[in-house]
Amino acid sequence: MSDKLTDMLEYYRTQSELSDPGDFDYLYEGLPDDIPSLIKAVQNVILHFFWVYTDQNYGISLKDIASTGRDPNEEHNLRKISDRLAKFVAIKDEPIIVPRELIERTVGNCRDFSLLLISILRHKGIPARERSGAASYLHPPPKKFFEDHFVCEYWNEEEQKWFLVDAQIDDFQRKAMKVTLDTCDVPRDEFLGAGLSWTKIREGRIAPEQIGVGPFLGEKFARYKLIQDLASINKIEVMAWEHWGIWSSSEELTPELYEMMDKLAQDIANSGDPEIFFKLKELFENDKRFKVPDNYEYNTANFDY
Known part of the structure; x- marks a missing residue:
């Protein structure tokens, strides 16, 4: 194993500010090792x-959760795993390994499922990182649409490669969406990372209306995801609605910017290569178009229910 690969894997073995369980790391005691x-x-x-x-899905709703005195929007906007685990314990002070009722679980989204798995894996010394992109399997066939999504990517020491894992898809969702793939080894043509999403759109291999979320489709969506995935690779495990830098700018992409974004997409798609990873790390830390601003405050997303 090369020194740079060793250094990259060591980087992903350690917790980030967002994945760190803090005083709640005891909740990880007794957890199994298999994915x-x-x-x-x-x-x-x-x-x-x-x-x-x-x-209509699980037999409980956000209103049911709110009726217990909890605020689903507050939980949905929890950015740090330590805060989510604090809420988990406040709801019911029992270990993670003890099964609990649906209404006793915290409210989150795909990013939160991914980040919690990442946090647990890092706690076990397993390199793991968040990936931002789009998944085809969130819509039942025959519709082919790549929906905004987050997954976990972890390093399998035995096989010496990265695996994509979707921690969100449970038995109910698998049946409802007719998911047949292995969520412990998601194929990379079913979850498109941000780099590949951008490249496929630019090359006309995916129509703009076939990828995105809500009004953010095609190239506009992929540009947004590129910045998110670059941040995630650098252990800023963004929430689904976070943005800054070149994404927040109203600046239209010039031919020069397109060339730069095309190269960025290629590098992000190949960020398992240590040489490319460290180049992306330097870019993120030093280029004001991509780095997190000093005065950055993350935005929240609240919904009526």
């Missing part, structure tokens, strides 16, 4: 906000 079991543990902590928007 399928860890996914089950993560799902015992979090309910996806939109899947409980009404009671």
